[in-house]
Amino acid sequence: MFVNLDVGVLHEPLSGRRWEPARLRLEVERRAAHYRQQQLAPGDRVFIGYGNCLEFFADLLSVWQLGATAVPVDARLTPFEIETLVRVARPRLFLHQGELEPSLAPIFEACNVSPLDTDAVPQSEAQVPVSSFTLDDDALILFTSGTTGDPKGVVHTHRSLRARWIALQQALGLESYRRTLCLLPTHFGHGLICNCLYPWLSGQELFILPPFSPQVIMRLGALIDEHEITFMSSVPSVWRLALKTARAPQKGSLKRIACGSAPLTAHLWEQIQAWGGTSEVLNTYGITETGSWVAGTTGGPFEAEDGLIGEPWGAVVAIMKSDDTAIPPGYGEPCATGETGFVWLNTPALMKGYLNRDDLTARAVSQGWFMTGDLGYLDAQGRLHLRGRTREEINKGGMKVYPADIDAVVERFAATRDMCCFGFDDPLYGQNVGVALVLEDTSADTLRELHAWMKHHLAAHQLPVKWYLLDAIPRTSRGKINRDSVAEACAAHEPVDLANMLGAGR
Amino acid sequence: MSRASNHQALLAFLDTIRRPDVAAIDLGEHENLVDSGLIDSLAVLQIVLFLETEFGISFAATGVDPGRLYTVSSILDLIDEFG
Structure with a gap:
């Protein structure tokens, strides 16, 4: 067994x-x-x-x-x-x-x-x-996107999960994880596979809290002290809030902190170190497909730096000039040290594939290599630095929202002529969801119907909070939509006053 | 600023963060903002940002009891205390 x-x-x-x-x-x-x-x-x-x-x-x-x-x-x-x-x-x-x-x-x-x-x-x-x-039987399926249309379910076997936990044990040990706190959701690779199961299945104590709860975040320092927490992981937006609202822990129990699922600035990194009273704050890089955490700063003393990730854990990192799975590492042209390119990963913890979607798997995996969709470079010490993403996602407080999921719902609304959703900067969540709409009619009744339609089909965190009514969605000369350009175009307009418009209809 | 003007500013702010499908309501000073349905639980954090930007209140050193962010009256008390 x-x-x-x-x-x-x-x-x-x-x-x-x-x-x-x-x-x-x-x-x-x-x-x-x-x-x-x-x-x-x-x-x-x-x-x-x-x-x-x-x-x-x-x-x-x-x-x-x-x-x-x-x-x-x-x-x-x-x-x-x-x-x-x-x-x-x-x-x-x-x-x-x-x-x-x-x-x-x-x-x-x-x-x-x-x-x-x-x-x-x-x-x-x-x-x-x-x-x-057997070890090669499916153990876990985590849906990362497509909840409104074509679901993308990452399938992990017992073998791939076990490979991730063994790699983490070799890279991170268990001493710091003796009393681990989790305030991330357990349907999320980062929260489940790494924050919870890695320490807990190895015999460490696990303290489990509701995810993304303001009441918890505001009491974070006190909770850490009360339960003598040695390790916790979270996402940058939670830290921004904790730093504003929670007193720092005072008992010095924290040995290590992980922060992942969104870019961490050097400034925030240093603030977390000071708040937590530990220099061991790891900017963990993880992707559900690779069993989450796959790299971080464990190679000795380091200076916090925008985009710095660190050394791979149970994985090989290759930076390539192409993201084409027809020419994976070993076939395509690698980038030089310090040169930014596409980040590919090779790890025994790689997923088996996407559920019932061999087409998607073939677009992401080739010869055992996973094309992450991230851009980055390796420095002279072999440390990974991230520079951006090519895949489409809106990172709302560490919760990934996929624009295509929202498009799939709004496009089906009867009065929608054209539309595009996008991410915009938000002081609270890092990013939030906006939508540009071209509608057959823009009456308050139609907007209220659209809101009801979205609420019926989309979870609360996916709902666009800013709506812009446009005459046309801006397109490139080739007729394609660039979400960043749409966001820029919308920034020049006033969003719909949703609160008053929807409230007035009650 | 007086408590009355703080009250006015707070209500104006709450109107901008209330749930879009909830009609503006005449909220009692001691009524729970989340339980009443006016805002969702995450919006409490927007109140923290509001207090920081509008009144220069920082809870970074002392932390804040989340229970003090759930009624108009207790938020006004916080402004009196820290603002």
């Missing part, structure tokens, strides 16, 4: 609940027995529609114990988005906590999905289940 149940103690600092490993083992066995009774079999997929609590981890391990594949999904997704994912991934079970959104019932019935309330698992079914799977 290689689902390791030699885990650490799990804590929920806000509720005060904690599960010792013995309790966790019981919970895993009880759930596995129940799910097996529900005909869950090896190879089946299980959506876990909640997270960041003790039960999530018991469900995750019980799914693995039965040889099934866990698919943690964002609890904020709309029923429309869940339906989109369900139709692609065809799960056997949908695990949830408490009441299920009523509109999901017919969807699940049509797709032969059994919803199960994880809080209602009977107490009396405890028995030791038998694992029946």
Whole structure:
């Protein structure tokens, strides 16, 4: 059996609940027995529609114990988005906590999905289940985009996950992770694979908090002191807020801090070091496809620097002049030291591929190399520096929002003639979502209908907060849309006064 | 500035961050801004930015009790205390 149940103690600092490993083992066995009774079999997929609590981890391990594949999904997704994912991934079970959104019932019935309330698992079914799977079986699917159209599900096997954790253990050790805090979502590669599972499955204590909660961020220093936290990870936007609103920890327990999922400036880096009372602040570079964290500054003393990442962990980095998967590293032309090019990664922790999307996999993976879509260079010490991104995403406070997901919804609205969504700078989130619209009519009724349409199809964090009504969407001479150019064009206009326009209709 | 003018400035600001699909409401000073549905929980952080830019209040050294950001009255008290 290689689902390791030699885990650490799990804590929920806000509720005060904690599960010792013995309790966790019981919970895993009880759930596995129940799910097996529900005909869950090896190879089946299980959506876990909640997270960041003790039960999530018991469900995750019980799914693995039965040889099934866990698919943690964002609890904020709309029923429309869940339906989109369900139709692609065809799960056997949908695990949830408490009441299920009523509109999901017919969807699940049509797709032969059994919803199960994880809080209602009977107490009396405890028995030791038998694992029946191999290292190369699918373990985890994380959807990174396409929730409104063509979902992009990153499939990791037990082997690729294990490779990531072994690489991290070699690069980072475990001493600093003795009491790890997680305030990132558990449906997110950075939060789940690295912040939570890496230390916890290695026997370290894990303190799990609600994700991106202002109340938590404002109490961060006090929570760190109270629980003698030694390690935590987060994203730059959370740090910007913590630095404004939370007093620094005073007990000196923090040994290491990771910050990832968005660019970290040297200034913010130094502020985090000062606030946390540790120089060991790592600007971690991670991509869900590579099992998240794949590089950081672990090669000795360093000066904080915009874009500095550091040394690879369990990966080889190549900087190439091309992003064409027809000419991966070994075939194409590499960049010289210090020369910016496309960042390619080779790691045993690489995903198996995108779920049911061999076409997408072929566009990203070639000869074992993953084309990241990032731009960067290697310095003379072999440290990676990032300089930008070529893939389209809006980084809203560390939450990735994919413009194509929003376009897919707004384009289908009956009165939409043309549109384009884009990211704009936001002092709170780093970036936020705007949309340029060309509509058949711009009456308040139509705008209210469009807002209702978006709310029905998009999760709250995906909703555009600035709308611009234009006569035409600017295009390049070749007729293509450049989102940055659209954002620039919109900046010259006043956005729709959504608050008054929508409020007036009530 | 007087508490009355601070009150006016705060209400004007809250109107800019209220949930777009929630009508402007006549909010009592002690009513919870999030529970009332006027703003979402993340918008509390926008209030922090507002206090910083409009009143020069910094919580960086002392931190702030999140409970003090949820009613008009407690926010006005914060302005009186730190502003």
